[in-house]
Amino acid sequence: MKSWIVAAAAALLASGAAYAQDAHPTFTVGTATAPRGQKAYGVMKVPAGSDAGYDIPVAVVHGARPGPVLAIVSGAHGTEYASIVAVQQLIDAVAPADLSGTLILVPLVNVPSFEKLTPHVNPTDNKSMNSRYPGDLSGTQTDRASAVITKEVVEQCDHLIDLHGGDLDENLRPYSYWTVTGNQKQDQESRAMLLAFGLDHIIISDRPKDPKASRFLENTATTRGKASFTAEAGRSGPVVAGDVAALVNGSLGTMKHLKMLGGIARPIARPIWVEKIVSVPADREGVFHASVDRDAHVAKGAKVGFVTDYLNRPLQEITAPEAGIVMFIRAVPSLKKGDTIVNIGVVSTTAK
Numbered sequence: 001m002k003s004w005i006v007a008a009a010a011a012l013l014a015s016g017a018a019y020a021q022d023a024h025p026t027f028t029v030g031t032a033t034a035p036r037g038q039k040a041y042g043v044m045k046v047p048a049g050s051d052a053g054y055d056i057p058v059a060v061v062h063g064a065r066p067g068p069v070l071a072i073v074s075g076a077h078g079t080e081y082a083s084i085v086a087v088q089q090l091i092d093a094v095a096p097a098d099l100s101g102t103l104i105l106v107p108l109v110n111v112p113s114f115e116k117l118t119p120h121v122n123p124t125d126n127k128s129m130n131s132r133y134p135g136d137l138s139g140t141q142t143d144r145a146s147a148v149i150t151k152e153v154v155e156q157c158d159h160l161i162d163l164h165g166g167d168l169d170e171n172l173r174p175y176s177y178w179t180v181t182g183n184q185k186q187d188q189e190s191r192a193m194l195l196a197f198g199l200d201h202i203i204i205s206d207r208p209k210d211p212k213a214s215r216f217l218e219n220t221a222t223t224r225g226k227a228s229f230t231a232e233a234g235r236s237g238p239v240v241a242g243d244v245a246a247l248v249n250g251s252l253g254t255m256k257h258l259k260m261l262g263g264i265a266r267p268i269a270r271p272i273w274v275e276k277i278v279s280v281p282a283d284r285e286g287v288f289h290a291s292v293d294r295d296a297h298v299a300k301g302a303k304v305g306f307v308t309d310y311l312n313r314p315l316q317e318i319t320a321p322e323a324g325i326v327m328f329i330r331a332v333p334s335l336k337k338g339d340t341i342v343n344i345g346v347v348s349t350t351a352k
């Protein structure tokens with residue numbers, strides 16, 4: 001009897017000690033609270049203000065063992081469908097029992113855009129949902145949603161991956177962005193994370209340094225000292241299995257690198273580093289006809305497309321301002337002044 005009591009007391013102490021070591025016996029994002037080793041579903045509530053409030057869906061996968069907190073977010077642009085479906089799939093791709101750490105999965109930030117098939121912006125206030133971070137609870141819907149995401153997602157995570165793709169009017173080849181902050185340790189970590197993600201074209205980007213005016217979601221995490229990156233795959237509407245797989249497998253690769261999952265990360269060996277993006281905006285309305293496909297390698301001055309009026313009379317030839325790779329080109333004929341016609345990636349001649 002006595003030895004049984006001693007054994008039971010010892011077991012209780014041991015479990016108490018284990019419990020005390022766990023900084024997160026549960027993990028809560030919005031209305032989703034996951035106990036250790038479980039998954040939870042919920043929403044982040046964007047409060048009503050000068051316009052309506054709405055709910056942003058969120059899933060939390062709280063691994064059986066402690067580890068890093070990784071947020072994966074998509075659908076800031078609600079018609080970049082491949083990235084949205086990829087984060088949907090990630091909710092079921094990782095079992096809590098296999099995970100060390102925690103996943104915060106947000107497949108669709110811009111619900112109004114998704115519902116109304118509106119590219120680029122939130123149709124409620126006409127603002128891009130990747131341009132108003134860290135957000136403002138006294139602003140319009142996009143500002144308030146950004147503030148909620150900063151508090152619930154960015155502040156609670158150790159790392160963040162922001163997934164995008166070609167929007168309805170963008171014929172895009174996959175790539176990721178590496179933000180260079182000047183903090184060498186953090187930059188090397190984000191570099192290792194995106195090499196493990198595995199997209200073979202990487203744009204080196206120089207983004208705002210002020211955490212109070214971080215503008216982009218990934219940059220909001222980066223300026224708060226959290227190694228993070230952005231990746232894009234998918235284009236102009238259709239959900240192509242290969243694009244979704246690139247984003248799902250890429251995310252799993254980064255999780256392996258972070259030791260959140262077992263298995264060995266297989267970082268891409270020789271990515272193409274793009275040191276500069278040269279964007280060609282439309283200076284008139286008209287009908288756009290592309291002459292090259294995404295991923296074409298073009299010389300400086302090469303014709304990439306042309307613009308006609310509605311009666312097919314030629315108005316303008318569009319040429320590449322610099323030599324490089326067509327990262328994306330306009331996927332549709334609709335053209336108004338200010339639309340992006342093509343983004344040319346200028347390849348770095350030095351290894352990074």
Ligand SMILES: [Zn+2]
Pocket residue numbers: 076077080163164165
């Ligand atoms: Zn986007």
